[in-house]
Amino acid sequence: MMSKTRTYLDNNASTPLCPEARAAMVEAMDVMGNPSSVHAEGRAVRALIERAREQVANLIGARASEVVFTSGATEANNTVMAAGWDTICVSGIEHDSVLAPARASGAAIIDLPASTDGRVDLSAVMQPLSEAAAGEGKALLSLMIANNETGVVEPAADAIALAREVGAAVHVDAVQGPGRLPLDFASLGADFLVVSAHKLGGPRGAGALVIRDGVSLPAFVRGGGQERRRRGGTESVAAIAGFGAAAGALARETGAIERAAALRAELEAGVKRMTPEAVIVAQDSARITNTSCIALPGKAAETLVIRLDLEGIAVSAGAACSSGKVGSSHVLEAMGLPPEITRSAIRVSLGPQTREADIAAFLAAWQKVAGPAVIAA
Incomplete structure (x- = not known):
């Protein structure tokens, strides 16, 4: 359990x-x-x-x-x-x-x-x-x-x-x-x-x-x-x-879209504050408010996902339909993004149960795992 x-x-x-x-x-x-x-x-x-x-x-x-x-x-x-x-x-x-x-x-x-x-x-x-x-x-x-x-x-x-x-x-x-x-x-x-x-x-x-x-x-x-x-x-x-x-x-349900938007803004601001080199994919595009695709060039997405998991944070890299495999995202490749983005991107997606404490927990874990100990594959 x-x-x-x-x-x-x-x-x-x-x-x-x-x-x-x-x-x-x-x-x-x-x-x-x-x-x-x-x-x-x-x-x-x-x-x-x-x-x-x-x-x-x-x-x-x-x-x-x-x-x-x-x-x-x-x-x-x-x-x-x-x-x-x-x-x-x-x-x-x-x-x-x-x-x-x-x-x-x-x-x-x-x-x-x-x-x-x-x-x-x-x-x-x-x-x-x-x-x-x-x-x-x-x-x-x-x-x-x-x-x-x-x-x-x-x-x-x-x-x-x-x-x-x-x-x-x-x-x-x-x-x-x-x-x-x-x-x-x-x-x-x-x-x-x-x-x-x-x-x-x-x-x-x-x-x-x-x-x-x-x-x-x-x-x-x-x-x-x-x-x-x-x-x-x-x-x-x-x-x-x-x-x-x-x-x-x-x-x-009422207000869920707005609540998710505020929480995601807090998450993305925290990520950029701690790791200015991080890329929020399609940040300036219209997006559903619960989703953030974060790339950290030079880091492997698989390693980020595993290390966040060890810190108690469940996120993913790409779609969750590939028998547990983590690889370069076909979506990001189709967008024409470079390999340093496609191979390092993770997805954080919020739900109706997500609260500010969850964002704080993610950011605390991100500070630990996004440092030099994470080495790209």
């Missing part, structure tokens, strides 16, 4: 389970029945799922009919990428759960470049995407709402406007969005949007693929009529109930 004195600052990887989600999951596990059964027990379980669907839809400004529950964002992103596109326009800053299936799909790939400020350059792809969409083939533009490593907010609305102009479909990975920036699926206008329970206070193992009403998408798990015949198999009721409860709690 982890010590209670530890400081958890890796919320972009996974957030702590909120009390509302825990209570909803315990309640769901005590409700007997299969949600596809028509008897009273089955209807009681079905009611839990549909309540969660309404809660998730309400959080992101969608209709409940547009929400399809999945095992998480990776499944949802893979599902969209594998939907038979002839052309996929995607940036190297995307999460691997988008990049890997896009590259394996057999579709022609249009590279959406990103600049050193972390934002994609839509003007560079307008002509090739327009040409791809003008033919008989199906074209998809994929863009995350905010980057999981740098926190940079991407121009999703502009991307959707471009896609609409040329006739392409749009997929938005919004995993880092809920609770960190305003999110409204209806006004955004995307065809597909992905969210994940454990990024917003819910359990691991649940997510949602939001499909705009009227948009066609092949069934991605066959063998049952669940989830509007798009994902067969008995639903993970407890996880879905927890997802819904977390979404409901987050929808009622």
Whole structure:
């Protein structure tokens, strides 16, 4: 069991389970029945799922009919990428759960470049995407709402406007969005949007693929009529109930964005005061307020993460989806940043549980580990 004195600052990887989600999951596990059964027990379980669907839809400004529950964002992103596109326009800053299936799909790939400020350059792809969409083939533009490593907010609305102009479909990975920036699926206008329970206070193992009403998408798990015949198999009721409860709690939360902004400003100011050579990646870009990507040239990211861990501080380097491996960030490389930045960057991501004492603990640990004892690999 982890010590209670530890400081958890890796919320972009996974957030702590909120009390509302825990209570909803315990309640769901005590409700007997299969949600596809028509008897009273089955209807009681079905009611839990549909309540969660309404809660998730309400959080992101969608209709409940547009929400399809999945095992998480990776499944949802893979599902969209594998939907038979002839052309996929995607940036190297995307999460691997988008990049890997896009590259394996057999579709022609249009590279959406990103600049050193972390934002994609839509003007560079307008002509090739327009040409791809003008033919008989199906074209998809994929863009995350905010980057999981740098926190940079991407121009999703502009991307959707471009896609609409040329006739392409749009997929938005919004995993880092809920609770960190305003999110409204209806006004955004995307065809597909992905969210994940454990990024917003819910359990691991649940997510949602939001499909705009009227948009066609092949069934991605066959063998049952669940989830509007798009994902067969008995639903993970407890996880879905927890997802819904977390979404409901987050929808009622106020002031979280502003609190995170103040805490991050304190953290970044402290880092720069102690280590003026440190680089706050994309510091001048619009970022979600809970995320700071800090590079310390000449230091190895892996060593920084390990030494901070030994001091009781949990942070990460890059995405937390690589079997515990720490290496040069593909996101920072796609931004064109030099090796001394890409190899030394760590991510600090705050959560609703983060307080000033946690920032103080991080800064005390940073003062210890950022000195000359840390040697780049």
